[in-house]
Amino acid sequence: MNTDVIPVSILTGFLGSGKTTMLRHLLGQPEFARTAVIINEFGEIGLDHELIEASEDSLIELQTGCLCCKIRTDLAQTLSDLLRRRDEDRCALFDRIVIETSGLADPAPILQTLMTDTTIAGRLVLGGVVTTVDAVNGAATLEHEGISQKQVAVADRIVLTKLDLAGLAKSVLLRRLEEFNAGAPVLAANHGRIDSRLVFSSGLYDPQTKSTDVNAWLAEEAHGHARARHDADIKAYAIVRQEPIQAIALTLFLEALAEHCGDDILRLKGIVNILESPNRPAVIHGVQHVFHPPAWLDRWPSDDRRSRIVFITRRVSQGWVEVLLEAIGEEVADLPVYR
Amino acid sequence: MSWAPNDLARELLAQSLIAWRVAGSVERASDGALVIGGIRKDIRIDRAQPHLMFRWMVTVDGRKRGAVSLVAVLRQVREALDPGYAANRVRIAVAPLVPSQ
Numbered sequence: 001m002n003t004d005v006i007p008v009s010i011l012t013g014f015l016g017s018g019k020t021t022m023l024r025h026l027l028g029q030p031e032f033a034r035t036a037v038i039i040n041e042f043g044e045i046g047l048d049h050e051l052i053e054a055s056e057d058s059l060i061e062l063q064t065g066c067l068c069c070k071i072r073t074d075l076a077q078t079l080s081d082l083l084r085r086r087d088e089d090r091c092a093l094f095d096r097i098v099i100e101t102s103g104l105a106d107p108a109p110i111l112q113t114l115m116t117d118t119t120i121a122g123r124l125v126l127g128g129v130v131t132t133v134d135a136v137n138g139a140a141t142l143e144h145e146g147i148s149q150k151q152v153a154v155a156d157r158i159v160l161t162k163l164d165l166a167g168l169a170k171s172v173l174l175r176r177l178e179e180f181n182a183g184a185p186v187l188a189a190n191h192g193r194i195d196s197r198l199v200f201s202s203g204l205y206d207p208q209t210k211s212t213d214v215n216a217w218l219a220e221e222a223h224g225h226a227r228a229r230h231d232a233d234i235k236a237y238a239i240v241r242q243e244p245i246q247a248i249a250l251t252l253f254l255e256a257l258a259e260h261c262g263d264d265i266l267r268l269k270g271i272v273n274i275l276e277s278p279n280r281p282a283v284i285h286g287v288q289h290v291f292h293p294p295a296w297l298d299r300w301p302s303d304d305r306r307s308r309i310v311f312i313t314r315r316v317s318q319g320w321v322e323v324l325l326e327a328i329g330e331e332v333a334d335l336p337v338y339r
Numbered sequence: 340m341s342w343a344p345n346d347l348a349r350e351l352l353a354q355s356l357i358a359w360r361v362a363g364s365v366e367r368a369s370d371g372a373l374v375i376g377g378i379r380k381d382i383r384i385d386r387a388q389p390h391l392m393f394r395w396m397v398t399v400d401g402r403k404r405g406a407v408s409l410v411a412v413l414r415q416v417r418e419a420l421d422p423g424y425a426a427n428r429v430r431i432a433v434a435p436l437v438p439s440q
Contacts, residue, residue: 255410274437320355320358323347328408328409331408
């Protein structure tokens with residue numbers, strides 16, 4: 001039985017943004033051969049799965065509704081079944097899973113399912129969020145579709161499609177993407193063709209090296225560059241701390257965020273220097289009010305031992321987050337056990 | 340930590356009002372307590388007496404309740420300001436705070 005940790009990447013993007021076309025080309029690349037694909041289609045008649053050429057036993061279509069709102073349990077069950085078939089050698093051996101969402105899906109609940117379902121947690125790790133954006137219509141879609149904004153805001157990689165048709169629209173779109181998510185590298189797909197290594201190397205866990213790459217995962221914003229986004233409601237920023245954080249302070253901090261911000265924490269990810277665990281940093285990850293239990297790295301990935309937490313939020317100010325962490329840390333430090 | 344609520348606690352409350360979109364202000368009373376003004380309730384935050392199990396006392400319209408932490412203070416203040424506020428306080432999993440060696 002093969003019980004490796006398997007990364008799950010989420011391929012999202014608004015309707016018509018080229019997700020399926022890109023996935024079809026990716027599946028033709030040797031690096032992508034050992035990939036199981038789950039396609040979520042919205043509507044009575046699914047077509048996307050017809051456009052994907054993959055071995056039948058590693059392609060699953062979820063047709064009962066939109067992943068984000070109806071079938072989270074279906075997704076967990078599907079993943080669980082897929083793992084069982086793999087463990088029992090009843091399907092082609094895969095070492096990566098890609099979930100293609102419907103164009104109208106909010107990726108946040110899907111991320112939450114991956115983080116919280118007990119039947120799959122421990123076997124699967126988030127491999128990153130890849131968002132396709134149509135270079136022709138993308139700027140207008142971002143202007144009018146809240147779901148599109150969210151799909152871009154939570155992305156680890158953004159892939160532009162239909163660039164050959166975009167003309168001047170490309171520069172406008174790039175500015176908008178910079179405003180919504182400056183931390184995510186923007187790649188280009190040529191009629192769906194793109195190097196899979198560029199697209200799906202965005203997660204915390206790299207299946208090629210079987211190691212974690214926290215710095216790549218946290219991306220640019222973790223290095224202290226706060227970004228104001230075009231939509232004044234959505235902001236990305238990083239909290240950086242030189243001093244270690246007490247374990248209980250981190251717990252209280254995350255609980256307070258979940259309690260008071262709830263759905264307005266679109267995404268949170270970070271590496272934290274825990275006072276009680278100086279040599280093994282904690283990797284934290286949250287989507288809206290759901291936080292994954294910390295994962296403990298075996299060692300620091302670099303000499304940089306600062307705590308760095310990236311926030312993508314809606315109407316949650318950096319000032320409040322900063323003072324919340326500082327005040328909790330000071331209060332905890334005043335406890336007899338820490339004095 | 341000094342006896343009266345410190346400036347960081349005051350700053351946290353002030354920033355929290357902004358975050359919650361409550362038009363109020365946090366002032367310091369002559370005895371050092373923090374008082375939230377500009378709202379329809381009287382809210383006052385004191386440090387609890389040392390012999391009590393609480394660290395803070397939150398008084399809302401004369402009713403005094405203990406709070407074990409600043410996080411609990413925030414919860415009580417927000418509940419007082421927003422009766423419809425339903426805190427997300429479900430916590431199910433018990434996970435180690437530090438890694439097992």
